[in-house]
Amino acid sequence: MAYDSFHTLTSSAVPLPIENVDTDQIIPARFLKATERKGFGDNLFRDWRYNQDNSPKTDFVLNNSTFSGKILVGGHNFGSGSSREHAAWAIYDYGFRCVVSSFFADIFRNNCLNIGVLPVQVTADFLAQIFEAIENNPNTTLTIDLTNQKITLDATGLSEGFEINKYKKENMLNGYDDIDYLSNIKPEIEQFASNTPL
Amino acid sequence: MKQTLFDKVWDSHVVRSIEHGPDVLFIDRHMVHEVTSPVAFLGLKNRQLPVLYPERTFATADHNTPTINQHLPVADPLSRNQLKALEENANAHGISYWGLGHEKNGIVHVVGPEYGITQPGATIVCGDSHTSTHGAFGAIAFGIGTSEVEMVLATQCIMQPKPKKMRITINGALNHGVTPKDVALFIISKLTTSGATGYFVEYAGEVFEQLSMEGRMTVCNLSIEMGARGGMIAPDEKTFEYIKGREFTPQGADWDKAMEYWKTLYTDEGASFDKELIYDGAEIDPMITFGTNPGMGMSITKAIPKASEIEGGQATYAKSLEYMGFAEGEQMVGKPIDYVFIGSCTNGRIEDFRAFASVVKGHKRAANVTAWLVPGSHKVLNAIKEEGLLEIFKEAQFELREPGCSACLAMNDDKIPAGKYAVSTSNRNFEGRQGPGSRTLLASPLVAAAAAITGKITDPRTLINN
Numbered sequence: 001m002a003y004d005s006f007h008t009l010t011s012s013a014v015p016l017p018i019e020n021v022d023t024d025q026i027i028p029a030r031f032l033k034a035t036e037r038k039g040f041g042d043n044l045f046r047d048w049r050y051n052q053d054n055s056p057k058t059d060f061v062l063n064n065s066t067f068s069g070k071i072l073v074g075g076h077n078f079g080s081g082s083s084r085e086h087a088a089w090a091i092y093d094y095g096f097r098c099v100v101s102s103f104f105a106d107i108f109r110n111n112c113l114n115i116g117v118l119p120v121q122v123t124a125d126f127l128a129q130i131f132e133a134i135e136n137n138p139n140t141t142l143t144i145d146l147t148n149q150k151i152t153l154d155a156t157g158l159s160e161g162f163e164i165n166k167y168k169k170e171n172m173l174n175g176y177d178d179i180d181y182l183s184n185i186k187p188e189i190e191q192f193a194s195n196t197p198l
Numbered sequence: 199m200k201q202t203l204f205d206k207v208w209d210s211h212v213v214r215s216i217e218h219g220p221d222v223l224f225i226d227r228h229m230v231h232e233v234t235s236p237v238a239f240l241g242l243k244n245r246q247l248p249v250l251y252p253e254r255t256f257a258t259a260d261h262n263t264p265t266i267n268q269h270l271p272v273a274d275p276l277s278r279n280q281l282k283a284l285e286e287n288a289n290a291h292g293i294s295y296w297g298l299g300h301e302k303n304g305i306v307h308v309v310g311p312e313y314g315i316t317q318p319g320a321t322i323v324c325g326d327s328h329t330s331t332h333g334a335f336g337a338i339a340f341g342i343g344t345s346e347v348e349m350v351l352a353t354q355c356i357m358q359p360k361p362k363k364m365r366i367t368i369n370g371a372l373n374h375g376v377t378p379k380d381v382a383l384f385i386i387s388k389l390t391t392s393g394a395t396g397y398f399v400e401y402a403g404e405v406f407e408q409l410s411m412e413g414r415m416t417v418c419n420l421s422i423e424m425g426a427r428g429g430m431i432a433p434d435e436k437t438f439e440y441i442k443g444r445e446f447t448p449q450g451a452d453w454d455k456a457m458e459y460w461k462t463l464y465t466d467e468g469a470s471f472d473k474e475l476i477y478d479g480a481e482i483d484p485m486i487t488f489g490t491n492p493g494m495g496m497s498i499t500k501a502i503p504k505a506s507e508i509e510g511g512q513a514t515y516a517k518s519l520e521y522m523g524f525a526e527g528e529q530m531v532g533k534p535i536d537y538v539f540i541g542s543c544t545n546g547r548i549e550d551f552r553a554f555a556s557v558v559k560g561h562k563r564a565a566n567v568t569a570w571l572v573p574g575s576h577k578v579l580n581a582i583k584e585e586g587l588l589e590i591f592k593e594a595q596f597e598l599r600e601p602g603c604s605a606c607l608a609m610n611d612d613k614i615p616a617g618k619y620a621v622s623t624s625n626r627n628f629e630g631r632q633g634p635g636s637r638t639l640l641a642s643p644l645v646a647a648a649a650a651i652t653g654k655i656t657d658p659r660t661l662i663n664n
């Protein structure tokens with residue numbers, strides 16, 4: 001088992017209604033110097049979260065104790081830019097297990113799935129409703145049900161289905177990763193490689 | 199069945215397809231660098247797995263390296279540690295390693311093509327999103343995360359669903375002073391940074407046929423900035439000419455055999471794409487970005503668009519202009535700048551330095567400008583010296599640094615100070631990308647050169663003769 005399994009999650013959420021949030025914001029390059037996957041949560045959104053003298057920026061949502069939870073809700077095109085998996089690690093390490101947005105950048109979405117953070121893509125309308133609900137009541141909860149591929153705004157009972165391919169879903173439910181799968185078909189890969197010159 | 203170039207290369211690398219799931223895709227060549235690989239090697243260790251085919255992986259140090267005094271020990275202990283980890287991992291697993299000071303060292307996407315690691319019809323991955331560069335040769339090349347780096351080391355495969363297909367055709371010819379970088383920034387400004395998400399792009403039409411291999415690399419490099427997984431161009435005589443005789447390309451009878459395959463790599467007449475876009479090369483001007491993502495670009499002659507002209511995201515747009523210290527409706531030409539960076543895997547090749555030199559020759563660097571000229575590799579550095587470009591740079595009071603990623607991502611000391619404006623030939627203008635608080639204006643080497651000698655944003659066409 002390569003990471004925690006994911007079934008259902010009910011939690012309040014942290015809203016970040018900004019579009020095109022790129023991975024350089026999620027984790028700036030100068031924090032990519034580690035050789036182990038440790039402590040990235042401290043630098044999540046570093047330059048939006050702290051001033052240059054390391055004092056917290058009080059207007060940034062992660063510094064506002066009104067908002068908390070295991071779900072991060074972001075604007076359209078979340079996670080664009082660099083392929084750094086460190087962005088997904090930072091989100092995980094901070095304590096989030098799910099990111100909700102109306103659109104995800106490709107590599108970021110993949111990276112999340114590969115480490116056990118569930119990206120949930122909703123319609124723009126539903127995203128707006130989620131932001132509004134959180135704004136009205138920061139304690140409002142969302143329920144993410146992976147088995148039934150459903151996200152629900154608990155206060156109103158409004159829900160929406162979301163897409164995930166069957167293979168990745170099984171992986172998330174069981175906490176398996178791709179290397180587990182690929183290791184099991186090694187002879188097939190070796191056969192393929194022997195017919196593929198360098 | 200009629201197939202696209204992308205279909206031909208992808209389908210021939212599928213080890214198996216999983217129903218309602220991804221394809222298991224065989225990876226011919228894998229490039230690693232010091233930043234996104236250490237955790238992958240650690241993962242292998244924890245699983246007690248070897249590297250399955252070390253001869254298919256190539257390691258170079260680039261992201262975290264200094265660009266002055268490379269002969270001295272690296273001062274930053276964290277960077278030093280990461281470089282050491284790469285060297286140890288490469289040695290422990292029998293992977294070829296081109297570390298700091300090695301004659302083949304340079305930016306991963308610059309050295310790959312230089313030594314013929316990049317070939318038509320290959321699948322190439324690297325833990326860096328600009329791996330799309332290698333698509334210029336008709337390869338399927340894209341960036342991957344660290345979990346996937348581990349996967350490729352352990353199994354030489356990754357698992358991904360086949361992307362949709364988009365073709366971007368640009369007909370006609372480019373105007374004087376318009377470079378491949380402008381072509382890419384033009385497309386991204388039309389598509390936005392998410393317009394090609396979920397797609398793999400093929401670039402076609404006369405404009406791309408006319409481009410040199412280096413120009414094609416610049417365009418494919420920026421595919422990721424429109425959200426695409428990657429971009430590719432069908433190989434032609436120019437491609438074959440470029441790769442012939444390079445160290446890692448097939449030789450003799452193997453070359454003939456490879457050529458037979460490579461010549462089949464084009465999109466069949468009548469093959470279908472999920473999306474097609476067509477532009478005219480004459481529409482494109484020298485471009486510059488004014489905001490905090492590469493989609494916020496425009497012709498250098500234009501004024502910054504008004505928020506009311508933007509579709510959606512008004513708050514984000516306002517935040518972006520505020521960060522840049524710009525107001526809507528302002529002209530870009532004439533704005534003073536502080537720094538110029540020429541380099542990166544987008545524009546750090548010899549043709550880029552030639553273009554830069556063609557403008558600065560006979561002029562002097564503006565007194566208010568700090569300029570960093572960073573070649574993409576030692577090979578580029580040597581060519582700059584051999585071709586006499588260094589003399590031109592010196593006369594114009596520019597200094598040349600040693601190869602690496604440098605201010606493209608500012609992991610080393612090459613950071614643009616907070617609040618300063620940098621005209622940069624790199625690929626990303628995100629907030630703080632070139633250092634905390636830095637303000638980046640993405641542009642071509644010609645626009646960068648014009649800014650470097652005038653100290654402000656200048657249309658390079660006013661400085662160059664036909």
Ligand code: SF4
Pocket residue numbers: 260261305306307326327328542543544602603606607624625
């Ligand atoms: S130059 Fe920039 S984009 Fe290219 S490999 Fe280096 S960091 Fe990545």
